[in-house]
Amino acid sequence: MDYYLSADAMEIPGAESHYIEKLERWTHFPSRVPAISFPEPVPRSEFGLSDSDHLYLCLQNLLKLHPDFDDLLAGILRADPKAQIILLSSRSERLAQKMTQRFQRRMPELMNRIWVFPELENTQFLNLLQLGDVMLDPLYYGGGTTTYQALAWGIPLVTLPTKRMVGQITAALCRQLEYTDGIVDSQQAYIDTAVALARDPERRAAIQQGLRQNAHRIFEDPQASACLAEFLERTLIVGPPAAT
Numbered sequence: 001m002d003y004y005l006s007a008d009a010m011e012i013p014g015a016e017s018h019y020i021e022k023l024e025r026w027t028h029f030p031s032r033v034p035a036i037s038f039p040e041p042v043p044r045s046e047f048g049l050s051d052s053d054h055l056y057l058c059l060q061n062l063l064k065l066h067p068d069f070d071d072l073l074a075g076i077l078r079a080d081p082k083a084q085i086i087l088l089s090s091r092s093e094r095l096a097q098k099m100t101q102r103f104q105r106r107m108p109e110l111m112n113r114i115w116v117f118p119e120l121e122n123t124q125f126l127n128l129l130q131l132g133d134v135m136l137d138p139l140y141y142g143g144g145t146t147t148y149q150a151l152a153w154g155i156p157l158v159t160l161p162t163k164r165m166v167g168q169i170t171a172a173l174c175r176q177l178e179y180t181d182g183i184v185d186s187q188q189a190y191i192d193t194a195v196a197l198a199r200d201p202e203r204r205a206a207i208q209q210g211l212r213q214n215a216h217r218i219f220e221d222p223q224a225s226a227c228l229a230e231f232l233e234r235t236l237i238v239g240p241p242a243a244t
Helices: 069-079 093-106 106-115 122-129 143-155 169-176 189-199 201-217 222-238
Strands: 001-006 020-027 055-057 081-089 113-116 134-136
Touching: 020 189, 055 189, 069 081, 069 093, 069 106, 069 134, 069 189, 081 093, 081 106, 081 122, 081 143, 093 106, 093 113, 106 113, 122 143, 134 189, 143 169, 143 201, 189 201
Parallel strands: 001 020, 055 081, 055 134, 081 113
Antiparallel strands: none
């Protein structure tokens, strides 16, 4: 591979040193994501969940959940007695078992408020997403498609950006939508912000309205196609970078 396509919003200064490829930093996100259609909402009871609880979702691949993230989940559960953490299993039952065993070792007293749902088909997945109060972005390796889905619905996100691009994507998308409430700079701020959002339905409703109004900024962006066309024209003429 000769090039890695990224965006200024997702890279820190000097990020070129993170890549063995030539880093292409575009002014727009290097993907044209189609608008997302959501199914009709279903009640929480459809998933065995209570209307009185605060639902914190992290619907990412379990491989993204670094052990450091466990401390954030435990912190939220301890700070909010109404908190329920919702995770999603992958096709690997072994991975889900290892994850729950890790939680059992590190926070056994909180296990009754951690849900690990089986893999869901797309409609069920979007139904579950619609029920959440707060979306939790994993540490170090944040969301991609799931972040787009959460922002499209308007669920408040909390993210702690890290230096690598994979830890910057969610924050970059949030800034593009002028949503900065959930971008934090420490693990304690992550816990405090998530709990504050879950406890404040009026604030969440205002955030949802703002995210939906600005969603056009990240979906079906024609500038992404224009950037790609310019890149292909330039590289096809000039050729790939010389080996070093």
